[in-house]
Amino acid sequence: MAYAAFRSIGAYVPEKILTNDDLAKMVDTTDEWITKRTGIKERRISKKEETTSDMGTAAAKKAIERSGLDISEIDMLICATISPDYFCMPSTATIISNKLGLANVTSFDISAACTGFVYILSIAKAFIESGMKKNVLIVGAEKLSAITDYTDRGTCILFGDGAGAAIISATENKEEAIIDIHTGADGTFSDLLMTPNGGSGSIHDALDQEGAGCFMQMKGNETFKVAVRTLTKDVVEILEDNNIESSAIKHFIPHQANLRIIKAVGDALKMKDEQVVLTVAKYGNTSGASIPMAINDIYEQGKLKKGELMLLDAFGGGLTWGSALVPFSPLK
Ligand code: UT7
Secondary structure, three states: OOEEEEEEEEEEOOOEEEEHHHHHOOOOOOHHHHHHHHOOOEEEEOOOOOOHHHHHHHHHHHHHHHHOOOHHHOOEEEEEOOOOOOOOOOOHHHHHHHHHOOOOOEEEEEOOHHHHHHHHHHHHHHHHHOOOOOEEEEEEEEEHHHHOOOOOHHHHOOEOEEEEEEEEEEEOOHHHOOOEEEEEEOHHHOOOEEOOOOOOOOOOOOOOHHHHOOOOEEOHHHHHHHHHHHHHHHHHHHHHHOOOOHHHOOEEEEOOOOHHHHHHHHHHOOOOHHHEOOOHHHHOEOHHHHHHHHHHHHHHOOOOOOOOEEEEEEEEOOOEEEEEEEEEOOOO
């Protein structure tokens, strides 16, 4: 049987920094409030002409280079994004595949908001284990600044831009395989986090400029409570199902939405500070890109070594959630 191994990671971080003090000049807020309630100090914002696919392509190039594979060996590309280059078509994955020079490779997007990376990891694993694909490039890429309302202080302080990518490959060695992935969703909470305009469910005419703006809206406090509950439950279940103690986790990599959420979940799971990976202060919430950007951060700091066990934990609009037990298994 083929197993799926997490071979490599890459990320792209835009140069421009938007600080809390910058935001305080745009909406009624303060650095103190944002820091205390979210742990975010700054976030990255892409250039006007820079698209989600540009960032995804840059992250993918690093992941491919670090995997040791030739680009011709990649046989599938999946992109997780809620801020695609174009809302209906073509998919951001097909644009990335063209920019990378991948020919005749199955490419598609999925929409699972901040859980997107865990969802595409599970899809890659399933395709590999079924024997249908061998080397899958997964990309989480977001230009959230394009769908953020910079007059709404409840959301604009949270989000940033960036991308992360990974190569998942077939292996016969069970020791290096992804151990398990859980994913779930509950549409009864769909109104907590949404982009209500621009789609067929919109009350506005799609061509009406007022209604065409596709900005995120969030019931922040309600989302916060469900996030803590769901993230904790999901991790408890995946650890129990696999008879793994939380102390065996080298890197706990939660979705980077809010430091208070991460701390509450980490405490409930009895994670030590050194196990918990944090990037929220410098990147804010980058939705589907947040987990691979965080993995890349520890990789580039030399903290992620071959064989070390990562626990990914995500939660987002939909509502969706997911967790994954993933050993880092580079070829070299
Ligand atoms: O990635 C997907 C999942 N997303 C999340 O998990 C995000 C979850 N939610 C959150 O992170 C938090 O709910 C927020 C950071 C968005 C808000 O923090 P909160 O502690 O839940 O605040 P709140 O919404 O209960 O608002 C408390 C007060 C309100 O004022 P009043 O009614 O008490 O006078 C808000 O109007 O804080 C006010 N407020 C602000 N004040 C200064 C809201 N946003 C701001 C702001 N600056 N930016």
